[in-house]
Amino acid sequence: MGNSHADLSASGSHRWLNCLPSAMLEKCFEKKESTAAAEGTAAHALCEHKLRKALHIRSKRPVSEFDSDEMEEHSDSYVEFVLEQLELAKQDCKDPIVIIEQQLDFSRYVPQGFGTVDCIIIADKKLHIIDFKYGMGVLVDSVENPQMKLYALGALEIYDSLYDFKEVSMSIFQPRRENVSTWTISVEELTDWAEKELKPKAQIAIKGEGEYQPGEWCTFCRAAIKCRARAEENLKLAQLEFKLPPLLSDSEIEEVLEKLPDLTKWANEIMAYAMDAAINHGKLWNGFKVVEGRSVRKYKDEEAVAETAKANGYKDIYCQSLITLTEMQKLMGKKKFEEVLGDLIYKPPGKPTLVPITDKRAAINVSDVKNEFNEIMED
Incomplete structure (x- = not known):
């Protein structure tokens, strides 16, 4: 995860490398932690703990208000992924090393540049950076990912003198989007990019200079609103x-x-x-006023309502419905749920939707799906 105190953070690098003055402009806006960010922090802590345990390193399990079956499952699959990558590294190197939550310094290229990476696997010729993303709003790609490249540069600063690295692999593990992607670049290409593109742009960005450049990177920019x-x-x-x-x-x-x-x-x-x-x-905007919005009636006390209704002769006042599919799966456990109800569950086709060509999902034959979808709607 990128460090929040760095002006030119790794996590914000996609933004400040495209819109150079944005990093300094953002400093004027208060940094609020969203619920999604807090949940992501909790998921990272759980991943770190489970990975330590899997590697037989002492660790105390973190407790969080966000703990859930879903987080348990995704953190387990992250550990599984790291262990798989470790096994792959063992094919070419007899004693690869796993480093968890490593502080990194890439200030050789980015003024005051530092951050923390989730996991590094060090083999003889190869460095592997792994970053866990719990978010589901934005699909994160590892290809040419500047945050990952900064982490890789920071890792090279520490370990390059001890090993003869030829290439760096960078993996994004984003389980809630079923997105696992790995990209590999030679150390030579990476350092070339760092010297020719990263370093000059960072020098301009730290001064708050350069051209404003709106784009999809505005999404998480604190200054975007104004x-x-x-x-x-x-x-x-x-x-x-x-x-x-x-x-x-x-x-x-x-x-x-x-x-x-x-x-x-x-x-x-x-x-x-x-x-x-x-x-x-209390701000007054010309031509606008604050009014009371629409609201819905509610029972003050459900038990009192039930008793009073019954006392007045109304007995048929409750409705019964089946618990949701997710609740049923939690009740039975995933394996039992498949055994008992697997044959009684089906997944209708999703509603056709228009998305940018960059979306990873395969295009569908519109006429086939339209007919199938309409039949289900009619049923």
Whole structure:
């Protein structure tokens, strides 16, 4: 996990390498830990503990409010993955070493650059960096991943003098997206990138200079909500004058589709920011007011309602329904669930959805799926 105190952090490198001034601009905005980030921290701690145990290193099990069957399962599969990689390393090296939660320093290329990597496997000729991602919102790819490259550079700083590394493998293990990807690069190529691209860009970024460059990396930028460059990029779409879809050309629709996720996210962020300012800080926005939203009636006391209804002669006041599939699986345990109910479970086709070409899922034959999906809806 990237360290939160570094101005040019490894975890934010995808952002500041694309939009150079963003790192210094972000410093002006308060860093809030989201629930997803807190859950990710808890999952990392559990992974670290289980991996230590698997390697016969003393460790105390962490306890967290996020503990769940799902986290148990995913942390187990992470340990399994690391052990598999260790076995692979043993094919070419008789005594590979596993390093867990290693502090790294890559300040040779990035001013004050440091961070912590989840796991490193050291073999004679090869260095393997493994990073566990518990998030499910964004699919993380290991190919040309700058965060992983920074970790690899930090690891080389420590171990390169002791070993004759020829290449570095970088693995992302993201179980909640069923995403495991490994990418390998030669040490020569990596250090070449570090000298020619990383180092010069980091020098500009640390001064807060360079051009603002909006893109998908705005997603986790703390400054994104007030970033003028991003606003201008999104408002460019208004030049299409909100024409109705049939009046737009195919290329205009494609342009809108590409920018739609960020446009929607940006609009929601502006609304959330304005609402928070109005409701919690008394901000008055011209042309807007705070009103009471729609609400739903609720029972004050369910037991009292049941007793009173029965006392008045109404007996048929409860409905019975089957517990959900997930709850049933938890109740029986995964293996028993498959044994007992496996034949009674089916998975209908998912609703067809339009996604960018970069999405890893295979394209489907639309007419086949449409017919199948419509039949299920009709049933």
